[in-house]
Amino acid sequence: MVKEILEAILAGDTPPEEFAALPLPESYRAVTVHADEVDMFEGVPNREKDPRKSLHVDEVPVPELGPGEALIAVMASAINYNTVWTSIFEPLPTFKFLQRYGRISELTKRHDLPYHIVGSDAAGVVLRVGPGVTKWKPGDEVVAHCLSVELEDPDGHDDTMLDPQQRIWGFETNFGGLAEIALVKANQLMPKPKHLTWEEAACPGLVNSTAYRQLVSHNGANMKQGDIVLIWGASGGLGSYATQLALNGGAIPVCVVSSPEKAELCRRMGAELIIDRRAEGYRFWKDEQTQDPKEWQRFGKRIRELTGGEDPDIVFEHPGRETFGASVYVARRGGTIVTCAATSGYWHEYDNRYLWMNLKRIIGSHFANYREAWEANRLIMKGKIHPTLSRTYSxxxxxxxxxDVHRNAHQGKVGVLCLAPREGLGVRDPEMRERYREEIHRFRNV
Incomplete structure (x- = not known):
């Protein structure tokens, strides 16, 4: 039955009624972690924990479809750091999230299983919609963002990210996107950009939306034209979208990278101010317990050399512990440090004098609400922001x-083919694709 679904998608002109009539399979292939293996890396240093040992491809049953939900055939997905964290069971096993979610209702109980289907990105085709869904129908080509909300509490109705039952799909919920079929809420769906392949369309969802809220939205740094934006990891999965958003919005990115190859990627995106921190030897910590303020000062001086004497209006933070002290120091008086992650460690230390006496702000930013994700996807559809796919895996x-992502042995975003039999499929607007071919391919073969 999966074969019939794939044939209907590859045909490119299958009408909605035929998609609706396609029988659903009883099971499908999915990437999982297992509850009985959560202790497998006990005592192993973080860098030595190996996702290849914990991630499995299993045959799993198709979940029951509930009200307001949709089942999608996933053509392609992508790797995010939350999948890495899930695979090494840090900072805690995700089964605790699934158990907590499963206690809410009979419907959410489906998620509390001894296996967790991971993945927070997807591009594919709607197969079925549950009761109450009116915006989407079988056959629609879509991408999924990863915000899952219940919205029964008032707190989430100004900004859905503040819903007490806000979760990240495929990380804090089950039935994620690294699979042949995925279960999503209908309000996670957005139109697939017609000029992109399945694997290209699958890559921006989480990181582009996260960067949009963090940098552009009034819920984040509220970036304006002319702002100087310091971007850590500027060629990476998250930073590559922040760099593009800064350039597209008239800001001036200062891109921090760790190799000449990554510096070249930033230049390809149009950035001019680049710091290769490995080549320039920045070491913000003397040892595990002691930071080095002289290195903060040297780093700040280097930024001013590039900007003509100006400090960053915004610091786009996500490495966390390793860089946070420097980030607070180098932000300009009245500037903003906006943080969405902590890939180098969760416990942050900084000199608070530089925060309070210079009237700086630290803003926490987590993924994006539906409107922010929709706007970020619209920029992709308009050809203003481009996917940063560098490599695709089966x-x-x-x-x-x-x-590879855990070891930082990648550039931009890494894609995964799910149902798609090969790369290059799914383009519906070849003229637009040709117009942006160079931008779409700039992270390839680097």
């Missing part, structure tokens, strides 16, 4: 893909 190679 579903069976997901463990290797996660391992």
């Amino acid at each position: 579903l069976e190679e997901t463990g290797q893909a996660a391992y």
Whole structure:
């Protein structure tokens, strides 16, 4: 039955009624972690924990479809750091999230299973919609963002990210996107950009939306034209979208990278001010317990050399512990440090004098609400922001893909083919694609 679904998608002109009539399979292939393996890396240093050992490709039953939900055939997905964290069971096993979610209702109980289907990105086709869904129908080509909300509490109705039941799909919920079929809420769906392949369309969802809220939205740094924006990891999965958003919005990015190859990627995106922190030897910590303020000062001086004497209006933070002290120091008086992650460690230390006496702000930013995700996707559809896909793996190679991201042996975003039999499929607007071919391919083969 999966074969029939794939044939209907590859045909490119299958009408909605035929998609609706396609029988659903009883099971499908999915990338999972297992509850009985959560202790497998006990005592192993973080860097040595190997996702290839914990991520499995299993045959799993198709979940029951509930009200307001949709089942999608996933053509492609992508690797995010939350899948790496899930695979190494840090900072805690995600089964605790699934158990907590499962206690809410009979419907959410479906998520509390001894296996967790991971993945927070997807591009594919709607197969079925549940009761109450009117915006989407079988056959619609879509991408999924990863915000899952219940919205029964008032707190989420100004900004859905503040819903007490806000979760990240495929990380804090089950039935994620690294699979042949995924279960989503209908308000996670957005139109697939017609000029992109399945694997290209699958890559921006989480990181582009996260960067949009963090940098552009009034819920984040509220970036304006002319702002100087310091971007850590500027060629990476998250930073590459922040760099594009800064350039597209008239700001001036200062891109921090760790190799000449990554510096070249930033230049390809149009950035001019680049710091290769490995080549320039910045060491913000003397040892595990002691930071080095002289290195903060040297780093700030280097930024001013590039900007003509100006400090950053905004610091786009996500490495966390390793860089946070420097980030607080180098932001300009009245500037903003906006943080969405902590890939180098969760416990942050900084000199508070530089925060309070210079009237700086630290803003916490987490993913994006539906409107922000929609706007970020609209920029992709308009050809203003481009995917940063560098390499694609098969579903069976997901463990290797996660391992490469964990070891930072990747550029931009890493894609995974799910149902798609090969790369290059799914383009519906070849003219627009040709117009942006160079931008779409700039992270390839680097």
